[in-house]
Amino acid sequence: MRARTIRRRGPTGEHRLSLLFLAPSLIIFTIFVFYPLGRTFYLSTMGTDIIGRANKFVGLDNFAAMFGDPGFFKALGTTALFVLFTVVPGVVGGLAVVLLLESRIRGQRMFRTVFALPFAFSVATASVIFALIYNPAVGMANGVLSHLGVDRIGWLTEPDLALISISITTVWMTLGYNVLVLSAGVGAIPVEVVEAARLDGATGWRLHGRITVPMLSPQLFFLIVISTIHALQSFGQIHILTKGGPDGATSTLVYWIYEKAFSYGSSDFGTASAAAIVLLVVVLVCTGIQFGVLERRVHYR
Amino acid sequence: MALPRSRRTRGGLAVAAALSLALTGCGGDGGSDVGGQDATAPGADAITEPVTIEFWHSMKEKNELAVKALADDFRKVNDKITVKPVFKGDYDQMVVAYKQAIQQEATPPLVQIYDIGSRFMYDAQQVVPMYKFIEQDKFDQSANIEPNIASYYTIKGKLWSMPFNSSAPLLYMNADAVRKAGLDPDKPPATLDEIGEWAKKLTVKDGGTVTQFGFNAALYGWFVEQLTAQDNAEYCDNGNGRNGLATKVNFGTGAGPKFAQWLGDLVKQGYATNTGRPTDQAQNAFKTGTIALHLESTSALGGYTAAAKDKFELRTAPFPKPSASSGGGTIIGGASLWINAAGHTDAEKRAAWEFVKFANTPEQQAKWHAATGYVPVNPQAKSNDDPNFQVAVTQLRAQQPSPATSGCLLGVMPEARKGAEVGLEQAVPAGAGQEPRMPAEQAMQNAAATLQSPIQKYNANVGQ
Numbered sequence: 001m002r003a004r005t006i007r008r009r010g011p012t013g014e015h016r017l018s019l020l021f022l023a024p025s026l027i028i029f030t031i032f033v034f035y036p037l038g039r040t041f042y043l044s045t046m047g048t049d050i051i052g053r054a055n056k057f058v059g060l061d062n063f064a065a066m067f068g069d070p071g072f073f074k075a076l077g078t079t080a081l082f083v084l085f086t087v088v089p090g091v092v093g094g095l096a097v098v099l100l101l102e103s104r105i106r107g108q109r110m111f112r113t114v115f116a117l118p119f120a121f122s123v124a125t126a127s128v129i130f131a132l133i134y135n136p137a138v139g140m141a142n143g144v145l146s147h148l149g150v151d152r153i154g155w156l157t158e159p160d161l162a163l164i165s166i167s168i169t170t171v172w173m174t175l176g177y178n179v180l181v182l183s184a185g186v187g188a189i190p191v192e193v194v195e196a197a198r199l200d201g202a203t204g205w206r207l208h209g210r211i212t213v214p215m216l217s218p219q220l221f222f223l224i225v226i227s228t229i230h231a232l233q234s235f236g237q238i239h240i241l242t243k244g245g246p247d248g249a250t251s252t253l254v255y256w257i258y259e260k261a262f263s264y265g266s267s268d269f270g271t272a273s274a275a276a277i278v279l280l281v282v283v284l285v286c287t288g289i290q291f292g293v294l295e296r297r298v299h300y301r
Numbered sequence: 302m303a304l305p306r307s308r309r310t311r312g313g314l315a316v317a318a319a320l321s322l323a324l325t326g327c328g329g330d331g332g333s334d335v336g337g338q339d340a341t342a343p344g345a346d347a348i349t350e351p352v353t354i355e356f357w358h359s360m361k362e363k364n365e366l367a368v369k370a371l372a373d374d375f376r377k378v379n380d381k382i383t384v385k386p387v388f389k390g391d392y393d394q395m396v397v398a399y400k401q402a403i404q405q406e407a408t409p410p411l412v413q414i415y416d417i418g419s420r421f422m423y424d425a426q427q428v429v430p431m432y433k434f435i436e437q438d439k440f441d442q443s444a445n446i447e448p449n450i451a452s453y454y455t456i457k458g459k460l461w462s463m464p465f466n467s468s469a470p471l472l473y474m475n476a477d478a479v480r481k482a483g484l485d486p487d488k489p490p491a492t493l494d495e496i497g498e499w500a501k502k503l504t505v506k507d508g509g510t511v512t513q514f515g516f517n518a519a520l521y522g523w524f525v526e527q528l529t530a531q532d533n534a535e536y537c538d539n540g541n542g543r544n545g546l547a548t549k550v551n552f553g554t555g556a557g558p559k560f561a562q563w564l565g566d567l568v569k570q571g572y573a574t575n576t577g578r579p580t581d582q583a584q585n586a587f588k589t590g591t592i593a594l595h596l597e598s599t600s601a602l603g604g605y606t607a608a609a610k611d612k613f614e615l616r617t618a619p620f621p622k623p624s625a626s627s628g629g630g631t632i633i634g635g636a637s638l639w640i641n642a643a644g645h646t647d648a649e650k651r652a653a654w655e656f657v658k659f660a661n662t663p664e665q666q667a668k669w670h671a672a673t674g675y676v677p678v679n680p681q682a683k684s685n686d687d688p689n690f691q692v693a694v695t696q697l698r699a700q701q702p703s704p705a706t707s708g709c710l711l712g713v714m715p716e717a718r719k720g721a722e723v724g725l726e727q728a729v730p731a732g733a734g735q736e737p738r739m740p741a742e743q744a745m746q747n748a749a750a751t752l753q754s755p756i757q758k759y760n761a762n763v764g765q
Contacts, residue, residue, distance in 0.1 A: 154731030
C-alpha cells in the first residue's frame with residue numbers, strides 16, 4: 001500500500017490520497033448533513049399521507065400553508081424573544097461572573113467550579129428540576145416568595161411569564177459553559193499587558209473596560225454566535241416545562257417544527273420541512289450578520 | 302420460494318411476479334401479506350418451528366418489568382415462541398417509530414398503540430384485525446373481555462385490537478382535608494358544581510396566601526372527552542366516528558365550554574390552582590397534600606397511594622358528571638395490542654396472537670393488574686381489593702356500552718386532544734384574580750375549529 005502511494009506520487013496520486021483521508025468526514029457529512037438537507041428540500045415540496053410518506057408533489061403549497069398559519073409567525077416572534085432573553089443575559093452574566101472571580105476573592109477556585117457546575121447537567125435533568133421549582137402550587141420558587149409575602153406566581157402558566165421562566169432555566173444551564181470559556185480567555189491574557197495597564201494607573205472597571213473585555217472579544221464573539229445558534233435550536237426545556245404552551249406562548253420555531261412533524265400523532269413532514277428551511281435561513285442570516293458586523297470589532301492577537 | 306415454472310415466452314412475466322412477491326416480503330408458508338379488512342388469521346398449525354417475535358411497547362419502570370415478566374411466563378408455557386419486548390418511548394413516540402417502521406417495511410409483529418391512535422391503526426391497513434383470530438379460534442370474547450373496554454376498540458361491530466392496559470378516570474380526595482372542612486368523604490361530590498361548592502369550603506388561607514387549594518387538575522384534554530361522554534354526548538360526529546369517518550369535533554359546545562368556564566371560575570376565585578398542561582405538575586402538587594380534590598386516571602393511583610402514606614388519607618370517588626341530569630358514562634383510556642400483517646409470516650402472526658391470548662388470561666390479567674394498577678381487561682381476573690381501586694371497577698361495570706362512552710374514533714384524535722388543551726389554556730387564567738385570555742365558549746369553539754383542516758386533510762388522505 002505504502003509502496004504504491006510513493007511510486008504514484010504525482011499530482012493525481014496526492015489528490016487521491018487526500019480524498020482517502022477526507023473520506024471518513026465526507027461520508028459522515030453526506031449521511032448526516034447533506035442527505036438530510038437535500039431530503040428536507042425535497043419533502044418541503046411534497047404532500048404526505050397518514051403514515052408520513054411523501055405521496056404527491058404540491059409545489060409551494062406547504063410554504064403557503066405555513067405562511068397562512070398565524071401560529072408560525074407567533075413562533076418566529078417567540079424565537080426572537082427567546083434568543084434575546086437567553087443570549088444577552090447568558091453572555092453578560094457569564095462575563096460579570098468571570099470579572100468578579102478575577103478580583104482575587106477568597107475561594108476563587110471553589111466559586112469557579114460552582115459556577116461551571118450547571119454545565120454538567122443534561123437539559124432533561126435540569127428541566128425536570130426546574131419543573132419542580134416552578135410548580136405553582138408546591139414549587140420552591142413560590143415557597144420562597146410566600147415568605148416575602150408575595151402571592152403565588154404562575155411561572156409556567158402565565159403566558160407572559162412562561163417564556164421568561166424557560167429563559168431563566170436556559171441561562172442557568174448555559175452560564176457554566178460561558179464562565180468556563182471566558183475564564184480560559186482571561187487566563188490567556190498576557191500578564192505584561194495587564195501589568196502595563198496597572199502601571200499606567202488603570203484599576204477596577206477601567207482595567208476591565210479597556211483591557212480585559214477587549215482582550216476577551218474573541219471568546220465573547222464565539223459565545224454570542226454559539227449561544228444564538230443554541231437558542232435557535234433549543235427544544236428539551238420547552239418540551240418538558242410547557243410543551244410549547246400556555247396558548248403557544250413558548251412554542252419556538254424548532255418546537256413548532258417538532259409539533260408538525262412528530263407530536264400528537266402528526267406526520268406533516270411537508271410543512272415541517274418548509275419550516276425547517278426557514279429555520280436554516282434564519283440561522284444563516286443571524287450568523288452572517290454576526291460575522292459581518294461583530295467580527296470586525298473582535299481583537300484577535 | 303420456487304420460481305413458477307413457465308415457458309420461455311412467459312418467463313419475463315413469471316420473474317416479475319416472483320420478484321414482486323419477494324419484494325413484498327411474502328413468506329414461504331403461503332401466508333397472506335395484506336393488512337386491514339382482507340387480512341386473514343392463520344391457525345395454530347402455522348407454527349412448526351421456533352419463532353421469535355418483537356413486541357414494541359411504551360411501558361416504563363415498574364410497568365416495563367411487568368411486561369418482561371409476562372413475556373417470561375409466556376416462554377415457560379410456549380417453548381416454540383419467544384417474545385422480545387422492546388421499549389419504544391412514550392405513546393406519541395411509539396406512533397412516530399411505528400410510522401417509520403411502516404415506511405421501512407420493518408414493523409414488529411406485535412405493537413402497543415394508545416387508545417387515540419386506534420383510528421389511525423385501522424386506516425393504516427397494516428394489521429390482522431383481532432376479530433379474525435377470535436373467529437378462527439372460537440375465542441369467547443364476551444367472557445374474556447370487559448364489554449365496556451372492548452367497545453372502544455370495536456369498529457363497525459368488530460374488535461380490531463386487544464385491550465391491554467386500560468385505565469379509567471377518577472376523582473381523588475385528600476380525605477383528611479375533607480373531614481377537617483366538616484365534609485363527608487363517604488358522600489363525595491358527583492357533579493362539577495358540587496365539586497365547586499366543596500372546593501370553596503376546602504380552600505384554606507393563611508394570611509394572604511393559600512396553603513390548601515380546594516381543587517386542581519391538569520389542563521388535560523382527556524377530561525373534556527370524559528365529561529362529554531358523561532353527558533352521553535358524542536365528541537365527534539358520525540356516531541363518534543364509528544359509522545364512518547368523523548368530519549368534525551364537538552367540544553366547542555356542551556361539556557367542553559362548561560368545564561372550561563367552571564375551571565376558569567374556580568381558578569379566578571382562588572379555589573383552584575392552574576398547574577398547566579403537563580400532568581406531572583398536577584400530580585406533584587396533589588402528592589404533597591396541598592390539594593383537596595383532584596382529577597386523574599387510575600394509572601396514578603399507585604403513585605398517590607405511596608405518596609399519601611403517613612401524610613394523608615387517600616380516597617377516590619367516581620369521576621364527576623357535568624350536571625346532575627347527565628346520563629352517560631366514562632370512556633376507557635390506555636392502550637391496546639395490534640398484530641401486524643404486512644411483511645410478516647403466518648408463524649409470526651400466529652405467535653403474536655398466542656401471546657395476546659396468553660396476556661388476556663384471568664391469571665395473567667390479575668398479575669398484570671397487581672403489578673401495574675391498570676384495570677383488568679378480563680372480567681374473570683381477580684382485581685385487588687383496595688376500595689380506592691374498586692371505585693373504578695364499579696364505575697366501569699355499572700355503565701352500558703354506548704357510542705358516547707365508546708369514545709371518538711378520529712384519525713387526528715391526538716391533535717384534537719391537544720386542541721382542547723389549547724382551548725383550556727385560553728379559558729383558564731393563570732391564577733387568582735386574573736382574567737382568562739378568552740371567554741370559555743369562544744376559546745373552545747376556536748379550538749374545535751382549528752381541527753377542521755387536519756381532519757379534512759386526513760380524510761382526503763384515506764380516500765373518503
